[in-house]
């Protein structure tokens with residue numbers, strides 16, 4: 084990896100482990116100024132220290148935020164603005180998976196709230212800083228967005244909850260949103276998404292329903308998050324907007340992700356649910 088992002092201001096969510104951590108390391112190596120976002124200050128501090136130690140980069144910082152809470156996302160955006168007047172790279176990456184339906188403080192189903200509404204709200208709250216930098220939003224999605232799920236617009240899982248269906252809905256929303264955002268931004272900033280592929284992380288173990296006592300052995304069978312981080316870096320540093328990648332190459336996403344009426348409906352719905360105007 085020989086990217087040069089010296090002085091570029093970046094934010095990565097879900098940065099204390101997994102693909103978010105590996106991407107933050109790659110950004111730090113490329114000379115970027117990186118803000119790590121995650122729920123837990125102690126885990127973030129330890130990730131920041133490890134990145135500083137392994138890369139020698141010193142402009143790595145963190146902002147704690149539980150992305151399940153819209154108030155926390157708004158506070159995160161404000162705290163970021165106190166420190167920076169531009170944002171070159173926003174990597175929306177944090178995700179959660181749960182066997183049980185959970186409801187957030189805002190009354191939303193938790194998987195959709197963390198995996199998509201937080202992407203949507205954070206991006207829109209920081210959009211002027213991204214445009215100021217002519218920057219790029221990278222939404223970490225999944226090829227699973229292609230799987231057929233009943234009630235794709237039942238974003239709160241009101242007609243029944245199933246872990247994988249809730250996850251798939253959120254990942255379809257990621258790709259649909261990215262394409263709609265790219266259409267709305269035109270040439271003012273870029274918006275792309277990608278599937279990292281099956282990667283050795285806790286999220287994969289949970290999705291595959293592997294018992295925790297087998298995680299260590301099973302994790303060894305999958306590519307490390309560094310492989311996914313390479314794809315993230317290529318999406319960040321190469322030109323183009325409205326892109327979607329699998330296995331590191333541009334591919335056409337699912338017909339539902341390409342459905343512009345669905346994308347507009349989801350945009351309106353997410354705007355209403357986050358208290359944002361349509362535009």
Ligand SMILES: NC(=O)c1ccc[n+]([C@@H]2O[C@H](COP(=O)([O-])OP(=O)(O)OC[C@H]3O[C@@H](n4cnc5c(N)ncnc54)[C@H](OP(=O)(O)O)[C@@H]3O)[C@@H](O)[C@H]2O)c1
Nearest residue numbers: 097099101102122149150151177178225281282284286287
């Ligand atoms: N791994 C794969 O095989 C795979 C395949 C396709 C797509 N993906 C996508 O890749 C992305 C990264 O996943 P991963 O595999 O690296 O997952 P991971 O190792 O489980 O990491 C998830 C990250 O998100 C953070 N997070 C979870 N809930 C949060 C919340 N409420 N607020 C703030 N941060 C929160 C976690 O922090 P905590 O430590 O606080 O929990 C952690 O840093 C996700 O978008 C996922 O959908 C992964």
